[in-house]
Amino acid sequence: MPELPEIVCRAEEMARALPGRTIRGIEILQPKCLNVTPAAFTKALRGATVEAVSHRGKWIVTETNGGDLLINLGMGGEILLVPSRQLPAKWRVRFALAQGKDLVVNFWWFGYVHYVPSGAIDDHPMIATLGPDALDVTLPQFRSLLRSRRGAVKGFLLDQAKLAGIGNAYVHDILFRAGLHPLRTIPSLSSVEVRGLHRAIRVELRRSIEKGGAFYEVGLDGKPGGFTAEDLLVGYREGKPCPTCGAPVVKIKTGGTSSFLCLQCQPLL
DNA sequence: ATAAGTGTTGCGCA
DNA sequence: CTGCGCAACACTTA
Numbered sequence: 001m002p003e004l005p006e007i008v009c010r011a012e013e014m015a016r017a018l019p020g021r022t023i024r025g026i027e028i029l030q031p032k033c034l035n036v037t038p039a040a041f042t043k044a045l046r047g048a049t050v051e052a053v054s055h056r057g058k059w060i061v062t063e064t065n066g067g068d069l070l071i072n073l074g075m076g077g078e079i080l081l082v083p084s085r086q087l088p089a090k091w092r093v094r095f096a097l098a099q100g101k102d103l104v105v106n107f108w109w110f111g112y113v114h115y116v117p118s119g120a121i122d123d124h125p126m127i128a129t130l131g132p133d134a135l136d137v138t139l140p141q142f143r144s145l146l147r148s149r150r151g152a153v154k155g156f157l158l159d160q161a162k163l164a165g166i167g168n169a170y171v172h173d174i175l176f177r178a179g180l181h182p183l184r185t186i187p188s189l190s191s192v193e194v195r196g197l198h199r200a201i202r203v204e205l206r207r208s209i210e211k212g213g214a215f216y217e218v219g220l221d222g223k224p225g226g227f228t229a230e231d232l233l234v235g236y237r238e239g240k241p242c243p244t245c246g247a248p249v250v251k252i253k254t255g256g257t258s259s260f261l262c263l264q265c266q267p268l269l
Numbered sequence: 270a271t272a273a274g275t276g277t278t279g280c281g282c283a
Numbered sequence: 284c285t286g287c288g289c290a291a292c293a294c295t296t297a
Contacts, residue, residue, distance in 0.1 A: 002276090058277080075276040075292090109276080109292045126278080151286050159286090160278080168276060256288065257276085 002073045004165030005208035006217045007055045013220045015053040022049045025096035035114040044115055057130045057164025068121050070114040077107025081220040134165035134201055142198045146186050154182035172235035172260045174204045181268040182259040234260045
């Protein structure tokens, strides 16, 4: 479930903690999550010193003088900075740093720990196909992204190739704030609705970033984010009253995923 | 105790 | 090309 707010917070934490530190050792428990052989991965990054940490959509990008480390936590997971002697029970890849500390990566189902040489990040297939970052896109850019799209607005928001960073947890409240039913089609959106949607994306994502990201994901120190279930407007609040009109929040199936919404405030027509 | 639901991404299909 | 359904695995809840 890590989406843009969690990724932004994690990247900021890592950017404070890691630059200048050298990777002394690497241990890989799940080679399947790599994009290169464990030998190539280790050869490139062992001995490398971290220079900067940033993000691209839901990917955390750690630049080192030996190349870039790309992490995607998939359906959820943690990146922890812990004493080497206190490793968590479950982890997939760990990086031993100096002073007895380890950077440990885990995820529940699947995730990616990838490597690309310095300067080659745009050759990485999953990074290269990302659309503009959901928080960086301007209103005119947003309008042009929507042009010539025909499908449902929810599908558009979740498509990382069009707009990077939004997932199925934040999309509920973004659509609620914009007053849009998830199945509204792109061509049916008025100019005012598009502007409202653009604004809703920024408001909702920033609201969570300010609180350190969602409560169900933890920081490098293992502490959960401060954006709690009470901060959600309609997401995962089936049967609870809509914060605007009091009508019960409903849960519907929208293609492969569920949607939570208020039918009064987000009419289909 | 068994089964269904859950998030992300890429792939195959019409 | 584009939008949709599905499969990949682990873990929680009914």
